[in-house]
Amino acid sequence: MIRDLPSLAFQGVSRIFPGGVHALKDVSFSIPAGGLTAVIGPSGCGKTTLLRIAAGLDRATSGSVNFIGPDGKTSARGRENLSVCFQDARLLPWRNVVANVALPLELSGVSRVERLARANQVITAAGLAPAQTRLPSQLSGGMRMRVALARTLVTSPDVLLLDEPCSAVDEFTRMQLDEEIRRVWQVSGATTMLITHSVSEAVWLADQIIVMNVGSVHEIHRVALPQQARDRTSTAFLLEVETVMRSLARAAGVVIA
Ligand SMILES: Nc1ncnc2c1ncn2[C@@H]1O[C@H](COP(=O)(O)OP(=O)(O)OP(=O)(O)O)[C@@H](O)[C@H]1O
Ligand SMILES: [Mg+2]
Structure with a gap:
């Protein structure tokens, strides 16, 4: 299916909640058209807030989220044709x-x-x-x-926003759901943002991983493995998981051996 899918661009997004909680501070990254980007980071770092702003369910205090068409211009279509899936069904x-x-x-x-x-x-x-x-x-x-x-x-969404869709299930069911998410993403062809706590899920599904620390982007990691060759037990896969795990630990200020 060839469609004019939008890319999704977060530009300097900040969100301060009433009471002074600075949930997001100057967050910038882009999800390429038709790509799957995973967002990982410690609990409370602002992932759901980011997704809610992208979905139009909340507003950024400053900065913007834009859906950009293939002509490079801001397009309303992404927001009009967007689907969200939350952690509870x-x-x-x-x-x-x-x-x-x-x-x-x-x-x-x-x-x-x-x-x-x-x-x-x-x-x-x-x-x-x-x-x-x-x-x-x-x-x-x-x-x-x-x-x-x-x-x-x-x-038939152009943009899919998934907030920890696998967090409430066991490891085996999660692997089955990951297959389903990959199928859904490939069938829909949609530009997709997946929030997850699982590094292995992020590496298995995504082509780009945004590692967050509290309120901001710590690192942007590109997954070098080809989509169809992601064997969870291969050395290449495990090395990729280790790299992202170390980045996440640095973001959270945790020392790992
Ligand atoms: N409506 C709100 N009012 C005030 N503070 C809020 C509100 N929503 C979220 N927060 C705060 O903003 C911060 C980010 O919350 P958010 O839910 O985005 O985190 P998260 O990364 O999705 O966490 P988790 O991994 O646990 O789901 C937290 O400190 C949270 O307490
Ligand atoms: Mg959340």
């Missing part, structure tokens, strides 16, 4: 899987026939068809997150 408990996945289309006034067709398409692609009539309470935590990811895809 946030499914509506009284709606079954199909009705949850179709919700964003319903809110934007898409006809019932079309929204069911599109919801069924992403549900089938995610391997969730056998569970499509179940309620969230009848799903495992990992399945609920897969439904939430399917819901982010149903609008």
Whole structure:
């Protein structure tokens, strides 16, 4: 699918909350069009605040977040066609899987026939068809997150913002969800920001990793491994993980051997 995807540029973003909490201080980096950038950093360093500002759910005190079109000009399209997935699946408990996945289309006034067709398409692609009539309470935590990811895809977003979608699941389920995130990213082709606490997840999925310390960018790391050759047990992969882990430790002021 060839589309005019936007890049996402954070330029000197600061956020001071009432009470004086300086959550972000002059944060600048760009996510290339169609790229997947992971953001990692210690708890409270401002990752969610950054995502909320990008999504238009909060405002920067100074600086800006711009979606830049292929012509180099600021484009409104990225913000208009953006999907967010939070750490908790946030499914509506009284709606079954199909009705949850179709919700964003319903809110934007898409006809019932079309929204069911599109919801069924992403549900089938995610391997969730056998569970499509179940309620969230009848799903495992990992399945609920897969439904939430399917819901982010149903609008064919240009920009995907994912806030720790795998943090509430065990290591094995996380690896399965990582496969799903990679598939979602590749199918959608969207410019993607993934917040995570897992260095290994960041290295497995991202082409760029933003390492944050409290409120600011500590280091920008480019992942040199080819996307399709990311074997979690290979020496090259483990060396990359070690490099990012050391950067994160420096950012957090922790000494590791
Ligand atoms: N609405 C708010 N009002 C005041 N302070 C806030 C608000 N939202 C966040 N903060 C503060 O801003 C800082 C950054 O919070 P944020 O949630 O962005 O961190 P985070 O990196 O996402 O942390 P975690 O990894 O634990 O999710 C924290 O000190 C937090 O207490
Ligand atoms: Mg957070």
